[in-house]
Amino acid sequence: MSGTLGIAVIGTGKMGADHARRIDRMVAGARVAAVADVDGERAKEVAAGLDGCGAYTDPEAALAAPGVDAVLIASPGPAHEEVLLHCLERELPVLCEKPMTPDPAGALRVVEAEARLGRRLVQVGFMRRYDAEYERLKALLDGAELGRPLFLHCRHRNAASPSFFTSEMLIADSVVHEVDAARWLLGQEVTAVSVLTPTASGGAPEGLRDPQFVLLETSGGTVVDVEVFVNCGFGYQVQCEAVCEAGSARIGDGQAMVVQSGGRWGGEIVQDFTVRFADAYDRQLRRWTEAVREGRATGPSAWDGYAAAAVAEAGVTALRSGVRERVSLAERPGLYGGHG
Ligand code: NAD
Ligand code: ISE
Numbered sequence: 001m002s003g004t005l006g007i008a009v010i011g012t013g014k015m016g017a018d019h020a021r022r023i024d025r026m027v028a029g030a031r032v033a034a035v036a037d038v039d040g041e042r043a044k045e046v047a048a049g050l051d052g053c054g055a056y057t058d059p060e061a062a063l064a065a066p067g068v069d070a071v072l073i074a075s076p077g078p079a080h081e082e083v084l085l086h087c088l089e090r091e092l093p094v095l096c097e098k099p100m101t102p103d104p105a106g107a108l109r110v111v112e113a114e115a116r117l118g119r120r121l122v123q124v125g126f127m128r129r130y131d132a133e134y135e136r137l138k139a140l141l142d143g144a145e146l147g148r149p150l151f152l153h154c155r156h157r158n159a160a161s162p163s164f165f166t167s168e169m170l171i172a173d174s175v176v177h178e179v180d181a182a183r184w185l186l187g188q189e190v191t192a193v194s195v196l197t198p199t200a201s202g203g204a205p206e207g208l209r210d211p212q213f214v215l216l217e218t219s220g221g222t223v224v225d226v227e228v229f230v231n232c233g234f235g236y237q238v239q240c241e242a243v244c245e246a247g248s249a250r251i252g253d254g255q256a257m258v259v260q261s262g263g264r265w266g267g268e269i270v271q272d273f274t275v276r277f278a279d280a281y282d283r284q285l286r287r288w289t290e291a292v293r294e295g296r297a298t299g300p301s302a303w304d305g306y307a308a309a310a311v312a313e314a315g316v317t318a319l320r321s322g323v324r325e326r327v328s329l330a331e332r333p334g335l336y337g338g339h340g
Helices: 014-026 040-048 059-063 077-089 104-117 132-143 169-186 278-293 302-321
Strands: 005-010 030-036 054-056 070-073 094-096 122-124 149-157 190-196 212-218 223-229 237-244 247-251 259-261 264-266
Touching: 005 014, 005 059, 005 278, 014 030, 014 040, 014 070, 014 278, 030 040, 030 059, 040 054, 054 059, 059 077, 070 077, 077 094, 077 104, 077 122, 094 278, 104 302, 122 302, 132 169, 132 237, 132 247, 132 278, 149 169, 169 190, 169 212, 169 223, 169 237, 169 302, 190 302, 212 302
Parallel strands: 005 030, 005 070, 030 054, 070 094, 094 122, 149 223
Antiparallel strands: 149 237, 190 212, 212 223, 237 247, 259 264
């Protein structure tokens, strides 16, 4: 396309408002044409700062608004499927925040609808694939100079969890990022999940099983462990160490600047994902916009969203059962050749 890409942003909470600001200020060739939020006041507030942007409470009305060529979904996970299916009906390219859907059954309905259409329109917001450190680790592993990956040791820590967070969401909402990152970094599927839980931290809200230790086994024989701790109190940390046959590589130490003064050394720990992954969100949106304008599909696909949801479901079952659970995947439609 030659004109500016008009984007409808569905859900204008923390992420939706941030993405709308990003489209407005950081992405060339795109503008926010409409926003929708069930909270009409929130939608109006975000639209007020954006030239020619309509505010709606009904997502379908935003999809049908004048000048809308593409959609960004940033409503809560359970609301994604309905909007995704409407986008596919209207043949609108869509960038959908993770998780694509909270359940594999819903994700499979999206995959099947897109496969029937015969072309990729859905990209899932697994933004770690656009983070500079993750990109370097991916290039190193693909280059194979360290040999075969044996382990990925991952840590995913949030300073505090939102009030609505459940024990299951530590897996389906947080570890789902590691699931996608592991599938992408390794080019393998996750085949089984086990979950161990220590006595909950005193800093966690009553009843929340936080932290958890999640073990993923993969089709290529790599073992991935994830410490997820969403009320660690001290900051936001996402780390990954790949241990390979001939060496190891680690990302996420966050040591951009180390200060030495008064007989001490140290640095800052960022407090949340909007800071740690700001560049990745920018790059994700820029590359998606470029691809949509050129009529291409790139990035994590609906199949990746489905595979991550299937692993998350096995993880939630393992959390409840206390035993190792196998992951079962549907047959992959031809539309989704290899790993995205
Ligand atoms: P939020 O609660 O701050 O915002 C969600 C907004 O959606 C709210 O304004 C709410 O009123 C609105 N909403 C609720 N139901 C709706 C519906 N049916 N239609 C339209 N609007 C609706 O949540 P958030 O933290 O911004 O998370 C939004 C999405 O982004 C979730 O899928 C979440 O998992 C994802 N997320 C991704 C990252 C990341 O790092 N990629 C980080 C945080 C959140
Ligand atoms: C949140 O929804 C995200 O996606 C963040 O990246 C993650 O760190 C956090 O745990 C999730 O709740």
